[in-house]
Amino acid sequence: MNEHDSLLVLFLVSGILLAAIFYFLYRSTLNAAADSEGLKAPLKKRFITMLVMAVFFIAALAVTLPKSPYFSYADQAPSKVIHVGARQFFFIMSNKEIDPENPSGETDIEIPKDQVVEFRVTSFDVTHGFGIYNDKAELVTQTQSMPGYVNILRWKFAEPGKYSILCLEYCGSGHQVMQSSFTVK
Ligand code: CUA
Numbered sequence: 001m002n003e004h005d006s007l008l009v010l011f012l013v014s015g016i017l018l019a020a021i022f023y024f025l026y027r028s029t030l031n032a033a034a035d036s037e038g039l040k041a042p043l044k045k046r047f048i049t050m051l052v053m054a055v056f057f058i059a060a061l062a063v064t065l066p067k068s069p070y071f072s073y074a075d076q077a078p079s080k081v082i083h084v085g086a087r088q089f090f091f092i093m094s095n096k097e098i099d100p101e102n103p104s105g106e107t108d109i110e111i112p113k114d115q116v117v118e119f120r121v122t123s124f125d126v127t128h129g130f131g132i133y134n135d136k137a138e139l140v141t142q143t144q145s146m147p148g149y150v151n152i153l154r155w156k157f158a159e160p161g162k163y164s165i166l167c168l169e170y171c172g173s174g175h176q177v178m179q180s181s182f183t184v185k
Contacts, residue, residue, distance in 0.1 A: 017056060021049060069141055073154040078118035082109060082182075086121070086128035086145040089174030091165055093182065100124055109182035113160050119153040121145045128178065129168025135161050142168055157184040 001009075028045050085092040085103050092098055094105035103124060111117050121130045123145040130153070131142040140163070143153040157163070160183075167178035 014060070021053065025049065069143065069153060069155075072141075073116045073156065076116045076154075078154060079112060079115040080117045082111070082117060082119050084119055084121040084130060084145065086123040086125075086130065086167070086178075088125055088172050089167075089178040091128075091130070091167075091178070091180035093165075093180060111157060111163075111182055111184045113157055113184050116154055116156050119143070119155075121151045121153060122149060123147045126171050127169055128171050129166075131166050131168040133164045133166060134159060135163070137164075144169060160184050 028042070080095075083094045083096065083098050083105075085094075085098045085100070085105070087103070092103050092105035093107075093109050095109070098105060119130070121143050125147060127147065128145040129142060130145045130151075132140045132155070134140050140157075141153060141155050143151045145151065162181055162183055165180040165182070167175055169175075171178070
């Protein structure tokens with residue numbers, strides 16, 4: 001089972017479980033007067049329902065939180081750091097730190113294959129999205145590019161080729177043309 005299939009199964013199982021909980025709640029309110037002992041039985045049912053939901057959500061958080069991109073390759077030193085500054089409506093990328101007063105970058109960024117690289121992503125105006133896509137237009141990884149913050153995104157590119165960067169946050173009239181690219185070798 002690949003990653004997409006397991007995610008699909010996770011969503012399906014969560015959906016079925018949620019539907020079952022709602023159905024159980026719906027059924028439990030139908031004949032409350034006929035089979036309950038006053039308030040005691042409904043309260044017990046509610047407690048059990050809440051307990052099942054709490055266990056399910058804690059388990060889901062425990063499985064999914066460690067996979068957050070914020071923890072990716074946290075224990076490995078990056079072999080290369082790329083600085084990214086977003087602006088309406090383009091991305092500035094550089095191998096050196098970008099001066100916010102006079103931002104400039106390079107257009108021929110190259111990234112080594114199979115090595116951890118670090119993107120330090122910020123914005124010089126409004127909030128943008130920094131989404132990295134492979135040559136099949138599949139989203140590989142992403143972070144937000146926010147004014148006043150530097151978001152760290154670490155990734156290891158296994159496939160060589162040209163990668164595109166698209167803005168993933170609506171940022172104004174030129175949002176849809178905001179893009180850049182780099183090469184993995
Ligand atoms: Cu920048 Cu949308």
